[in-house]
Amino acid sequence: MATxxxxxxxxxxxxxxxxxxxxxxxxxxxxxGDILAEIETDKxxxxxxxxxxxxxxxxxIGEGTxxxxxxxxxxxLLEDGExxxxxxxxxxxxxxxxxxxxxxxxxxxxxxxxPAMPAKVLEPxxxxxxxxxxxxxxxxxxxxxxxxMRRDEDVFLMGEEVAEYxxxxxxxxxxxxxxxxxxxxxxPITEHGxxxxxxxxxxxxxxxxxxxxxxxxxxQAIDHIINSAAxxxxxxxxxxxxxxxxxxxxxxxxxxxxxxxxxxxAWYMQIPGLKVVMPYSAxxxxxxxxxxxxxxxxxxxxxxxxLYGRAFDVPKLDDFTIPFGxxxxxxxxxxxxxxxxxxxxxxxxxxxxxxxxxGISAEVIDLRTLRPMDLPTVxxxxxxxxxxxxxEEGWPQGSVGSYIASEVMQQAFDYLDAPVITCxxxxxxxxxAANLERHALITTDxxxxxxxQVTYR
Amino acid sequence: xxxxxxxxxxxxSAEELTHxxxxxxxxxxxxxxxxxxxxxxxxxxxxxxxIGQEAVVVGLEAAAEEGDKRxxxxxDHGHMLACGMDPDGVMAELTGRxxxxxxxKGGSMHMFSKEKHFYGGHGIVGAQVPLGxxxxxxxxxxxxxxxxxxxxxxxxxxxxxxxxxxxMAALWKLPVIFVIENNQYAMxxxxxxxxxxxxxxxxGKAFGIPGExxxxxxxxxxxxxxxxxxxxxxxxxxxxxxxxxxxxxxxHSMSDPAKYRTREEVQKMREERDPIEQVRDMxxxxxxxxxxxxxxIDKEIKDIVSKSADFxxxxxxxxxxxxxxDIYADEVPQENA
Numbered sequence: 001m002a003t004x005x006x007x008x009x010x011x012x013x014x015x016x017x018x019x020x021x022x023x024x025x026x027x028x029x030x031x032x033g034d035i036l037a038e039i040e041t042d043k044x045x046x047x048x049x050x051x052x053x054x055x056x057x058x059x060x061i062g063e064g065t066x067x068x069x070x071x072x073x074x075x076x077l078l079e080d081g082e083x084x085x086x087x088x089x090x091x092x093x094x095x096x097x098x099x100x101x102x103x104x105x106x107x108x109x110x111x112x113x114x115p116a117m118p119a120k121v122l123e124p125x126x127x128x129x130x131x132x133x134x135x136x137x138x139x140x141x142x143x144x145x146x147x148x149m150r151r152d153e154d155v156f157l158m159g160e161e162v163a164e165y166x167x168x169x170x171x172x173x174x175x176x177x178x179x180x181x182x183x184x185x186x187x188p189i190t191e192h193g194x195x196x197x198x199x200x201x202x203x204x205x206x207x208x209x210x211x212x213x214x215x216x217x218x219x220q221a222i223d224h225i226i227n228s229a230a231x232x233x234x235x236x237x238x239x240x241x242x243x244x245x246x247x248x249x250x251x252x253x254x255x256x257x258x259x260x261x262x263x264x265x266a267w268y269m270q271i272p273g274l275k276v277v278m279p280y281s282a283x284x285x286x287x288x289x290x291x292x293x294x295x296x297x298x299x300x301x302x303x304x305x306x307l308y309g310r311a312f313d314v315p316k317l318d319d320f321t322i323p324f325g326x327x328x329x330x331x332x333x334x335x336x337x338x339x340x341x342x343x344x345x346x347x348x349x350x351x352x353x354x355x356x357x358x359g360i361s362a363e364v365i366d367l368r369t370l371r372p373m374d375l376p377t378v379x380x381x382x383x384x385x386x387x388x389x390x391x392e393e394g395w396p397q398g399s400v401g402s403y404i405a406s407e408v409m410q411q412a413f414d415y416l417d418a419p420v421i422t423c424x425x426x427x428x429x430x431x432x433a434a435n436l437e438r439h440a441l442i443t444t445d446x447x448x449x450x451x452x453q454v455t456y457r
Numbered sequence: 458x459x460x461x462x463x464x465x466x467x468x469x470s471a472e473e474l475t476h477x478x479x480x481x482x483x484x485x486x487x488x489x490x491x492x493x494x495x496x497x498x499x500x501x502x503x504x505x506x507x508i509g510q511e512a513v514v515v516g517l518e519a520a521a522e523e524g525d526k527r528x529x530x531x532x533d534h535g536h537m538l539a540c541g542m543d544p545d546g547v548m549a550e551l552t553g554r555x556x557x558x559x560x561x562k563g564g565s566m567h568m569f570s571k572e573k574h575f576y577g578g579h580g581i582v583g584a585q586v587p588l589g590x591x592x593x594x595x596x597x598x599x600x601x602x603x604x605x606x607x608x609x610x611x612x613x614x615x616x617x618x619x620x621x622x623x624x625m626a627a628l629w630k631l632p633v634i635f636v637i638e639n640n641q642y643a644m645x646x647x648x649x650x651x652x653x654x655x656x657x658x659x660x661g662k663a664f665g666i667p668g669e670x671x672x673x674x675x676x677x678x679x680x681x682x683x684x685x686x687x688x689x690x691x692x693x694x695x696x697x698x699x700x701x702x703x704x705x706x707x708x709h710s711m712s713d714p715a716k717y718r719t720r721e722e723v724q725k726m727r728e729e730r731d732p733i734e735q736v737r738d739m740x741x742x743x744x745x746x747x748x749x750x751x752x753x754i755d756k757e758i759k760d761i762v763s764k765s766a767d768f769x770x771x772x773x774x775x776x777x778x779x780x781x782x783d784i785y786a787d788e789v790p791q792e793n794a
Contacts (some may be wrong), residue, residue, distance in 0.1 A: 156598070183600070188628070193587050193621025200591015203576055204526070206598060227581050228588060236569035237559035238783035240576070272784050401581035 002087045003052055004073040005229035007061075010039060010046050012254045013045075013306055015042045018066045019074060024051055026084070028056045036075070042136070042309045043170040052077055058083035125315075125322045132313035140282035140314055141171050141247075144289035145209060147319070149179050152207060155293055158185040158198055159248075168213045169249060169308055179289040185284065195221030195246070199228045200322030202242035202298075209293065212248035215264050215302065230273030245292045247301035250278070251343060251393050251442060254306065261430035261437075263394035265342065268300040269370040269403070274355050275324055275373040278302040280345035284368050287322030295324070304343045326371035328333055329381070333363035336451045337381040339404060340391035341367040344442065347423075348391045351447035362451055370400060380402060386417040387454040391447050396424040418454040424446050469677055471745035475677045477519065478736045479754055481511035484535045485733060487544055488707075491534065491551055494766060495711045500551045504565045505711045507535035509706035512732035513638055514539035516679025517699075520687050524601070528576040528589040529608035531566035532638075532705075536608065540573045543647055544761055548769035556772030560779055583616030584634070585609060590622045590696075593633035604632045604690040612643025614657045623664040623696070630695035634686045635661070637700040638673070644709040645717040658700035668698025674730040705732070 007017065012305045018040040024030055031053040033082065048336060057078035061068055068074065076087045078158070121452050124130075149155045156179075161168045163176040163186040176184040184297040187194040198208040205231075212218040220227065224247055233241030252261035275297055279285040285303070292299040330345070331352050345366050352362040363381050367373060382388050386409055390401030401422030426440045488506045497505050507514075508531075518539045521527075529536045537547050542558065550557025550568050558568045569580040576592055579585040589607025597605040613619060614637055626633050637658060643651050654660060658668035667689065671682040678700060686697040704726045708715040715723075740746040782788070 020593035154598075188621075188624060190621040190624065192618045194627055196584060197591040197594055197616060198588025199624065200528075200576075200588035200593075201595040201598070202591070203588065204592040204595025206595045223581060223584060224587070228579070228584055232569075232577070233786055234783045235556075235559055235563040236571075236577070236783075237562055238786075239559075239569050239571045241786050243786065276783075307707060 002057060002079070002082055003054065003077040004036045005036065005050075005075040005077055007068045007070050007072045007074050008039065008048055009070040010041055011043065012256050013309070014041050014070060015160075016067050016069045019063055020045060020066050022059060022063045024056050025325055026056050026059055030054065030056060030077070042138070055082075058087060079420075091277065112238060125326075125328075126317060126320060129184040131316040132264065133316050134311045135282045135286075135314040136309055136311045137279075137282045137285045137303070138169070138171055138173075138308040140286035140312075141289055142173055142175065144286045145172070145293070146178060148290055148293040149175070149183060154205065155207045155209065156183040156185065157209045157211060158187050158194060160187055160213050162186060162187055162211050167211070169305060170306070171303075191217050191220040192224065195224040196228065198244060199224050199242050199265070199298075201233065202229070202244040203240050207293065208244045210244065210246045210396065212246065214253075214260060215248050215250040216260050216262055218246065218248070218264070225268075225274070225298070225300070226271055230271050233297070234273060240299045241296065242292050243296045245289075245295075245299045245301050247289075247292075247303040248303060249308070250302035251304055251435070252306075252425075255432060255434060255437060256430075257432045258429035262394065263342075263425065264401050265302060265370055265392065266301075266394050266398055266403075268302075269373075269400060271371075272452060273298065274371060275299045275326065275368045275369065276302070278342040280307065280340075280342055280366050282310070283314045283320075284322060284328070285367070286314055287320050288324070288368060290319075290321045291324060294321070302342060307343055314315070322368070324369045325374050326368065327374035327377040328366045328368055329363065329377070330366055331362070331364040333385065335385060335455050336387040336389060337365060337378070337385045338361045338389050338391060338447065338451065339365045339378055339401075341370060342345050342393070342401070344393055345390040347442055347444045347447050350444040351391075351451060354444065354448050355451055358452075358457070360451060360455055360457060373404075375404070375407055375411070379408065382408055382412050382416045386415055387451075388416070388420045389423060389450045389454060390420065391423045391442060395426045395440055396422065399424050418456065421450040421454055423450050448454050471518070471740075471743075474736060474740055474743075474745055475754070477512075477515050478733065478740060478751070479758065480518075480539055481676065481733045481736065482754065482758045483544070483761065484508075484511045484515070484538050486758050487538060487765065488534060488547070490762045490766050491548070492707070492711065494548075494552065494769070499554065499770065500565065502564055502566075503531065504551065505709065506510065506530040506705070506707045506711070507532055509704045509726070509732075510638060510640060510673070511535060512590045512676040512679050513636070513701045513703050514608075515672050516676040517634075517636065517683040519676075519680040520683030521604075521606065522716045524688075525687075526574045526576060526592045526596070526603060526605040527608070528585045528592060528605065529578070530585055530610060530613065531578070531580050532580065532610070533566070533568060533578045535579065537568060537570070537573075537575055537578075540570075540575050542570050542573050545768040546724075546763035547684040548765040549772045552769040553774065554769060554770070554772035555775045555779075556768060560783075561775040561780065580707050582633070583609060583613040583618050586600060586613065586616070586619045587622045589635075590626045590631050590633050593626070593631040593696075596735070597629070597631055602691060604634060604687055606615060606634050606636055607745055608636045608638055610643065611637060611639040611641065611648050611652060611657060612646070614639075615643070620660070620664075623661060623666055626696040627666050630693065632690040632693070633696045634668075634683075634690055635668075635696060635698045637698065638703055640703050640705045642705070642709065642717065645713065645715075647717065648769065656700065658698045661696075661698040666696050666698055668700065671699050671701045673701035673703030674726075674732045676732055676736060
């Protein structure tokens with residue numbers, strides 16, 4: 001029976017790609033291991049091999065086609081004696097597997113586009129009328145690093161695969177070419193060691209950017225982040241500190257299991273001496289990264305693998321920076337306040353949209369930086385809406401939300417008309433199974449439900 | 458005719474010898490005073506004395522040039538005095554006073570001097586090793602020809618990050634001298650009970666890092682080895698390891714009764730190998746100094762140390778405002794604290 005060759009997923013978060021090139025043509029005989037095609041994702045170009053043997057009966061997707069969804073049939077492989085005419089596209093395949101509840105989709109399955117920008121950007125970080133360019137978070141981070149490296153010779157980037165490989169997630173693409181091996185440095189796989197070396201280099205007057213392939217691996221280095229980088233300024237009575245950035249993807253990606261799916265926002269937010277940034281949009285990623293590199297303190301910059309490929313409007317300015325400690329109101333509302341940061345903003349914004357359809361007006365605040373944290377903006381909003389829901393992917397006990405809830409209780413108790421609800425990830429290590437992972441993460445429906453609860457609807 | 462006894466004459470001037478004597482004696486007396494103040498409750502927490510190990514830092518400082526850096530563990534008083542930091546400021550930090558190097562906020566284990574290129578004073582065993590390599594990384598990046606002395610003990614030599622650092626330091630040819638101060642005991646665990654290799658410096662061979670073992674009770678041997686290490690690093694050949702075999706007379710910290718070794722072992726070391734006595738003998742037998750000269754130095758050192766103790770007692774405790782300073786270099790208001 002004819003076998004359909006499907007568009008492969010080449011990374012945990014890939015949803016679509018470009019069929020860059022066919023290396024076989026119709027009528028060719030192939031055996032397993034032969035290279036069939038080159039597939040391009042936003043991160044890399046990869047070769048795609050045959051698994052079965054047979055004859056290429058029909059090529060269904062021509063080369064150069066962009067946006068081919070994972071699992072779309074791209075060719076048909078025939079066994080001996082079969083003819084291409086025997087093949088009939090099986091539409092059934094594309095529908096399977098059925099989702100149990102469409103609203104319960106994991107973050108990774110969402111399309112690679114950001115929720116619509118608010119009609120007008122409230123309190124923008126740039127002059128009115130600035131030209132905007134659609135940019136992915138990945139490119140925005142790269143541009144920010146490149147601009148700062150041009151500006152200051154003492155800024156350098158080190159980490160695993162940042163140079164010749166162009167970044168495990170392609171965030172450092174092109175930097176080696178522009179800045180050379182002295183300033184874009186591949187390290188061995190040795191987080192504890194290179195985090196310590198980078199911190200020492202910061203003591204010595206340089207401005208290191210340390211990329212952790214993911215923040216999960218930074219647990220190997222956390223002693224240097226906290227004991228060496230964050231505390232030295234204080235312990236030295238102000239004589240020396242560590243002006244540097246620790247950055248990399250944080251939180252769950254997709255289907256990578258417990259050891260690769262943890263949100264560290266609440267951990268780092270606790271440490272005096274650190275500043276902690278967790279952007280959602282590409283514009284914020286860029287403006288805050290530039291600020292982080294210039295900051296004279298150690299900065300934890302928590303990125304998100306799923307957001308890397310999302311495109312947002314980024315202002316076209318020569319030097320666009322965003323100050324720390326300034327939240328952004330994405331959406332004004334009067335019935336309830338939703339506070340989030342990082343990828344949590346996706347659920348917050350989707351929930352606000354759904355709630356609007358039910359006649360509930362939610363104000364959505366993106367904290368952007370967790371330390372310093374713009375609590376005054378949150379408190380002001382609560383004074384207006386009298387209800388608060390926080391949204392994050394991290395665990396519930398000692399969460400960012402529980403800190404905000406306690407501050408709001410202390411500073412605005414009389415304004416609260418309902419207990420604060422903290423929406424978090426579930427209190428479990430991240431499971432691998434797709435359905436369990438979906439349930440472990442925070443969902444848009446849970447945010448909607450929480451807002452209805454605090455508004456007594 | 459009896460063969461003339463060939464004595465290897467040390468290649469050192471009377472001035473230099475006197476200088477080493479003075480420096481080592483300053484550390485010895487300073488540490489004795491620290492122990493005394495600790496006993497009086499004026500110094501708190503952990504306090505690790507350097508008595509017995511004086512020749513290590515004094516010998517290596519003699520091989521250093523202005524601008525070279527140093528970094529060490531929590532047993533750091535000797536390093537600070539040897540690199541020229543003010544005994545008053547060090548002692549006042551031990552007593553947690555405003556006049557201390559860290560304004561009283563660091564204590565015995567966490568002290569720094571940007572002016573003297575002393576980068577701490579680190580309380581986590583082994584953490585100073587990659588930090589020291591990082592200082593060397595910065596110097597190589599800037600191309601300023603400086604080297605960094607990175608001190609750690611035989612105990613720290615079993616930390617994984619030391620070998621992560623050896624690997625990168627060799628790979629990137631960082632101008633760092635790894636000084637293993639082997640005082641034979643990792644807190645209370647002897648080297649035989651904790652360390653698979655008898656010669657720790659030989660572990661560098663696995664990374665292609667040259668090194669040598671050095672008699673750490675002899676200041677001249679330390680200085681000469683230090684000069685070889687500095688020459689190697691400064692010429693751009695990468696890191697170098699000195700395993701300096703030394704001995705601490707006191708316990709690991711003030712609260713350690715040191716029951717894991719015999720009193721005779723300590724006594725034998727004191728009587729036969731004491732670094733200060735060795736230099737004293739050289740000065741006297743070589744007729745570079747008289748008993749009177751040395752007495753005068755002793756008195757001078759005693760005065761410096763007494764003065765530092767007085768300063769450390771009289772300096773006020775830090776103002777309560779200090780609690781909230783130096784957390785951020787740009788002093789972001791701690792509105793959420």
